[in-house]
Amino acid sequence: MDFILWLIAVVLVIAGIVSLLRGAILWGIVLIVVGLLVGPGGVSIFK
Numbered sequence: 001m002d003f004i005l006w007l008i009a010v011v012l013v014i015a016g017i018v019s020l021l022r023g024a025i026l027w028g029i030v031l032i033v034v035g036l037l038v039g040p041g042g043v044s045i046f047k
Contacts, residue, residue: 012035
């Protein structure tokens, strides 16, 4: 389960970075924050 959460978090953070680079600043920040919340390290909303 931790690996799946980690994988989802990585995808969300990468999508957020790509959005930032494309100019969608608000959407990029939201994706990065959600990715950090889902990830098993630090804070996780599923713990």
